[in-house]
Amino acid sequence: GAVVSQHPSWVICKSGTSVKIECRSLDFQATTMFWYRQFPKQSLMLMATSNEGSKATYEQGVEKDKFLINHASLTLSTLTVTSAHPEDSSFYICSDRGIGQETQYFGPGTRLLVL
Amino acid sequence: AQTVTQSQPEMSVQEAETVTLSCTYDTSESDYYLFWYKQPPSRQMILVIRQEAYKQQNATENRFSVNFQKAAKSFSLKISDSQLGDAAMYFCAYSPGAGSYQLTFGKGTKLSVIP
Numbered sequence: 001g002a003v004v005s006q007h008p009s010w011v012i013c014k015s016g017t018s019v020k021i022e023c024r025s026l027d028f029q030a031t032t033m034f035w036y037r038q039f040p041k042q043s044l045m046l047m048a049t050s051n052e053g054s055k056a057t058y059e060q061g062v063e064k065d066k067f068l069i070n071h072a073s074l075t076l077s078t079l080t081v082t083s084a085h086p087e088d089s090s091f092y093i094c095s096d097r098g099i100g101q102e103t104q105y106f107g108p109g110t111r112l113l114v115l
Numbered sequence: 116a117q118t119v120t121q122s123q124p125e126m127s128v129q130e131a132e133t134v135t136l137s138c139t140y141d142t143s144e145s146d147y148y149l150f151w152y153k154q155p156p157s158r159q160m161i162l163v164i165r166q167e168a169y170k171q172q173n174a175t176e177n178r179f180s181v182n183f184q185k186a187a188k189s190f191s192l193k194i195s196d197s198q199l200g201d202a203a204m205y206f207c208a209y210s211p212g213a214g215s216y217q218l219t220f221g222k223g224t225k226l227s228v229i230p
Contacts, residue, residue: 032216034217034218038158042222042223043206043220043221043222043223044160044206044218044220046217046218049217091158093158093160095160095218097216102148102165102167102210102212102216103148103150103162103165104210104216104218105162106152106159106160106161108157108158108159109158109159109160
């Protein structure tokens with residue numbers, strides 16, 4: 001399968017700061033990337049769909065001003081958690097889907113802890 | 116809206132034995148994709164197997180196979196010759212395919228392998 005990298009793998013930050021998470025598609029050009037959030041012992045919850053060169057599509061209940069997504073190239077999408085608060089602490093996972101590909105391949109995830 | 120149901124929160128299997136994980140889904144579409152993903156303790160999501168709804172033949176990947184019953188909207192995963200490394204959370208997922216490719220996940224089944 002495809003290889004997706006995510007950086008950083010771990011981040012601890014103070015409340016009120018912003019955190020940027022990068023998701024890179026290493027094997028192919030990903031026109032679409034997805035961002036998920038996963039709480040302990042729960043399933044993945046889709047936050048938004050990131051489309052190269054256009055605005056991201058956010059799922060209902062996800063604050064677009066809180067979770068800024070940029071997909072400036074076919075291999076890179078970023079998620080910025082702005083003014084992070086302890087309730088934003090979670091595991092964030094990205095995935096990519098290449099052109100004509102119906103399968104999503106996932107990055108290793110980023111653990112965010114907001115103090 | 117599509118829903119995916121995994122009715123077994125936890126399962127266990129003896130090493131070298133066979134186990135079947137259940138998944139049912141609800142959709143009004145005729146063409147779609149179904150997936151099983153594995154999430155070990157590292158939390159990396161790994162694609163186990165994929166099934167296209169238009170294919171009647173059940174997908175197989177080495178020790179992993181599915182029983183796809185389209186009319187019953189059932190998609191179970193069979194793991195043969197279970198190994199210790201198979202211990203993980205298993206998520207069933209649905210994708211509508213063309214135009215969307217968003218994944219809807221079930222709540223997961225935690226599989227333990229007993230030596």
